[in-house]
Amino acid sequence: MNCDEVRTLIDAYADNELDLMTSLAIERHLQTCPDCPTIYQNRLTLRSALNMDALYFRPSSVVRGRLMQAVHHADRERFNRIAGFRPQMRWIGAIGLVAVVLLVAGLIVVRNATLAPASDPLVADVLASHVRSLLVDHLTDVLSTDQHTVKPWFDGKLPYAPTVVDLAAEGFPLEGGRLDYVENHAVAALVYRSDKHPINLFIWPTADLPDSAQSAITLQGYHMLHWTAGSMTYWAVSDVEIDKLSAFADFLKRQ
Amino acid sequence: MPNKRSQFESAVTPYLDAAYNLARWLTGHDEDAEDVVQEALLRAFKFFDGFRGGDSRAWLLTIVRHTAYTWLRQNRAALILSLDEELRADPLIDDAEDRLMASLDQQALHQAIAALPIAFREVIILHDLEGLAYKEIATIANIPIGTVMSRLARARKHLYHALAQTQSIDRPRREQSEKTS
Numbered sequence: 001m002n003c004d005e006v007r008t009l010i011d012a013y014a015d016n017e018l019d020l021m022t023s024l025a026i027e028r029h030l031q032t033c034p035d036c037p038t039i040y041q042n043r044l045t046l047r048s049a050l051n052m053d054a055l056y057f058r059p060s061s062v063v064r065g066r067l068m069q070a071v072h073h074a075d076r077e078r079f080n081r082i083a084g085f086r087p088q089m090r091w092i093g094a095i096g097l098v099a100v101v102l103l104v105a106g107l108i109v110v111r112n113a114t115l116a117p118a119s120d121p122l123v124a125d126v127l128a129s130h131v132r133s134l135l136v137d138h139l140t141d142v143l144s145t146d147q148h149t150v151k152p153w154f155d156g157k158l159p160y161a162p163t164v165v166d167l168a169a170e171g172f173p174l175e176g177g178r179l180d181y182v183e184n185h186a187v188a189a190l191v192y193r194s195d196k197h198p199i200n201l202f203i204w205p206t207a208d209l210p211d212s213a214q215s216a217i218t219l220q221g222y223h224m225l226h227w228t229a230g231s232m233t234y235w236a237v238s239d240v241e242i243d244k245l246s247a248f249a250d251f252l253k254r255q
Numbered sequence: 256m257p258n259k260r261s262q263f264e265s266a267v268t269p270y271l272d273a274a275y276n277l278a279r280w281l282t283g284h285d286e287d288a289e290d291v292v293q294e295a296l297l298r299a300f301k302f303f304d305g306f307r308g309g310d311s312r313a314w315l316l317t318i319v320r321h322t323a324y325t326w327l328r329q330n331r332a333a334l335i336l337s338l339d340e341e342l343r344a345d346p347l348i349d350d351a352e353d354r355l356m357a358s359l360d361q362q363a364l365h366q367a368i369a370a371l372p373i374a375f376r377e378v379i380i381l382h383d384l385e386g387l388a389y390k391e392i393a394t395i396a397n398i399p400i401g402t403v404m405s406r407l408a409r410a411r412k413h414l415y416h417a418l419a420q421t422q423s424i425d426r427p428r429r430e431q432s433e434k435t436s
Contacts, residue, residue, distance in 0.1 A: 042415055047383060055368070057279035067289070
């Protein structure tokens with residue numbers, strides 16, 4: 001090995017990072033070379049000087065405390081997020097819980113009363129959609145009182161075109177529409193209003209069902225009207241009085 | 256869960272000094288170092304689920320280093336030249352050396368390290384202060400082992416020149432006083 005080769009490896013040699021054969025070659029060179037041993041000695045001097053504690057920065061106990069406190073804080077936030085205890089989430093959770101309890105209680109009552117249509121899980125699904133739309137403040141995806149705006153909005157989102165009519169003149173203004181899910185299918189939900197009460201009108205195709213007469217169910221304050229017309233199934237759900245909801249359904253069927 | 260925190264703390268607390276020391280040398284200031292370490296700890300805590308045991312010192316120092324570089328780029332862009340520029344401005348010097356005096360001036364050594372380009376400074380900190388092996392440094396800095404070796408060699412060459420300068424300033428004066436006496 002010549003001096004140039006040794007000098008590129010001298011640091012690794014001083015750090016014991018070389019394999020045995022290379023180390024031995026450098027050792028032999030250092031025994032005969034007049035200059036390289038000085039470099040080697042300087043590396044050892046530097047290394048032991050760098051190893052001194054005065055060059056090592058340690059955080060004070062105050063800084064240490066603050067650093068661990070930051071982790072503690074992040075952990076608490078994470079825990080709260082997982083458990084859903086963020087303050088603004090708390091009341092939504094509470095309302096959701098009440099809604100579920102009411103729904104279950106309602107279903108039990110209905111089952112005991114042996115009302116045939118209400119024992120259908122579909123009824124629970126439709127009512128759940130209605131309640132959900134009120135709970136999460138998600139009544140409309142498309143906010144428009146214009147039936148010519150609402151109807152095209154569903155194009156491409158659904159494999160069918162729901163009939164959209166405005167009944168403002170009859171006292172049931174159209175407010176908009178949204179996509180919803182009933183029995184795992186995307187369905188059209190049209191939103192109307194009667195005074196302060198929202199009415200959800202769910203529409204989806206039922207090609208294999210003949211037109212049917214209207215049936216009514218009441219679950220814990222919500223009225224549900226159901227009928228089939230022109231191979232489409234309709235569900236109107238609201239907490240408005242049943243007379244008004246029936247009138248709404250009549251207007252619809254007359255269109 | 257609190258369980259995650261206690262696991263995290265037992266993995267990280269032994270290396271809090273190492274984390275702080277690295278951040279302090281990379282940023283150059285106490286407060287900046289604390290900011291960097293805090294941010295690094297929060298990142299490490301967030302990704303602790305992905306840490307499958309093993310060398311938690313290397314794992315933590317990798318995050319601290321990354322956080323420090325990001326921080327420097329955002330807050331001290333002037334201090335951090337691109338690595339290419341730094342290396343181009345650093346001529347290869349393989350000349351012979353004079354013997355350094357064994358008692359090195361602590362202050363001068365401190366200043367010499369602080370004056371090193373960051374890519375050289377970090378290998379000195381990780382190897383000579385922290386005592387990590389070349390292989391561990393290669394992992395932390397994400398560079399080949401050969402690069403660790405050459406950067407360390409050049410870093411020490413820089414330190415030698417800086418310290419030799421402070422020592423040779425003393426030498427002529429002593430020679431002078433010897434002559435006059």
